[in-house]
Amino acid sequence: MIARPAGGAARLIPAIDTGDLARAEALAAALAGRCGVLKVGLELFCAAGAPAVAAVTRHAPVFLDLKLHDIPNTVAGALRSLLPLRPAMVTLHAGGGPAMVAAARDAAERAGADRPLLLAVTVLTSMDAAALAATGVADSPAAQVLRLARMAVAAGADGLVCSPQEAALLRAELGPGPALVVPGVRPAGSAAGDQARTATPAEAVAAGADWIVVGRPITGAADPAAAAASIAATLPG
Ligand SMILES: O=C(O)c1cc(=O)[nH]c(=O)n1[C@@H]1O[C@H](COP(=O)(O)O)[C@@H](O)[C@H]1O
Numbered sequence: 001m002i003a004r005p006a007g008g009a010a011r012l013i014p015a016i017d018t019g020d021l022a023r024a025e026a027l028a029a030a031l032a033g034r035c036g037v038l039k040v041g042l043e044l045f046c047a048a049g050a051p052a053v054a055a056v057t058r059h060a061p062v063f064l065d066l067k068l069h070d071i072p073n074t075v076a077g078a079l080r081s082l083l084p085l086r087p088a089m090v091t092l093h094a095g096g097g098p099a100m101v102a103a104a105r106d107a108a109e110r111a112g113a114d115r116p117l118l119l120a121v122t123v124l125t126s127m128d129a130a131a132l133a134a135t136g137v138a139d140s141p142a143a144q145v146l147r148l149a150r151m152a153v154a155a156g157a158d159g160l161v162c163s164p165q166e167a168a169l170l171r172a173e174l175g176p177g178p179a180l181v182v183p184g185v186r187p188a189g190s191a192a193g194d195q196a197r198t199a200t201p202a203e204a205v206a207a208g209a210d211w212i213v214v215g216r217p218i219t220g221a222a223d224p225a226a227a228a229a230s231i232a233a234t235l236p237g
Helices: 021-034 042-057 072-085 098-114 129-134 141-155 164-174 201-206 224-232
Strands: 012-014 038-040 062-068 089-093 117-121 159-161 179-182 211-214
Touching: 012 021, 012 038, 012 224, 021 038, 021 042, 021 224, 038 042, 042 062, 042 072, 062 072, 072 089, 072 098, 089 098, 098 117, 098 141, 117 141, 117 179, 129 141, 141 159, 141 164, 164 179, 164 201, 201 211
Parallel strands: 012 211, 038 062, 062 089, 089 117, 117 159, 159 179, 179 211
Antiparallel strands: none
16 A cells, blocks of 8 residues: 655646546646656546546556445445556545445455555535535534544544645544545645635645645646646655
């Protein structure tokens, strides 16, 4: 399994969100020396599939973020199908429940010591309290994140995806064990876009994030490599 980053640029995971494989390869080449991991998400995977993962893996370990959410048997099968791509990290939705998380963990174990870090997504960083309430959850995002996080870790998740606003709570309640991967991160002055629960890169790390995920502030910059370097420079070494 991938080791936790010691600090600095190794904590940064740029999200290569594009449907264009050539652009993804160019971004991966430009960003590889300035981050620890590169994220392939739904947009790139739906456009270009396994070859996109192979292409990005040539530059850095890949966080394959497909947010699996289905019955346990189907999620386990999906995990088995993804293992040959050798992702360093994979995501599934904690909301699929403990049997789904446990089935994914069993499937991931087939890769032995080299298995991907299994990350459970809690409450999406794009959701505020009103959006959560619209799904039938009256609790605050923080309370729901903690509930899902406890369940997912008990069921076998190695780590959690949460917003920077819940990272300190999860560290305090769950200790140093679970890896925390934190999107919804915005350098000071950059547009939030559809992200609702945000903080700066340095704030996210101070709150307990092991890795931070940053997409548009890097990929939308005129010079993505320079944007990544300037974010990394704000992270504690
Ligand atoms: O699992 C994720 O990575 C994820 C979970 C979440 O709650 N929120 C979230 O934004 N993400 C991903 O993190 C990235 C954030 O991108 P930007 O908003 O452009 O920085 C996207 O690729 C999202 O799919």
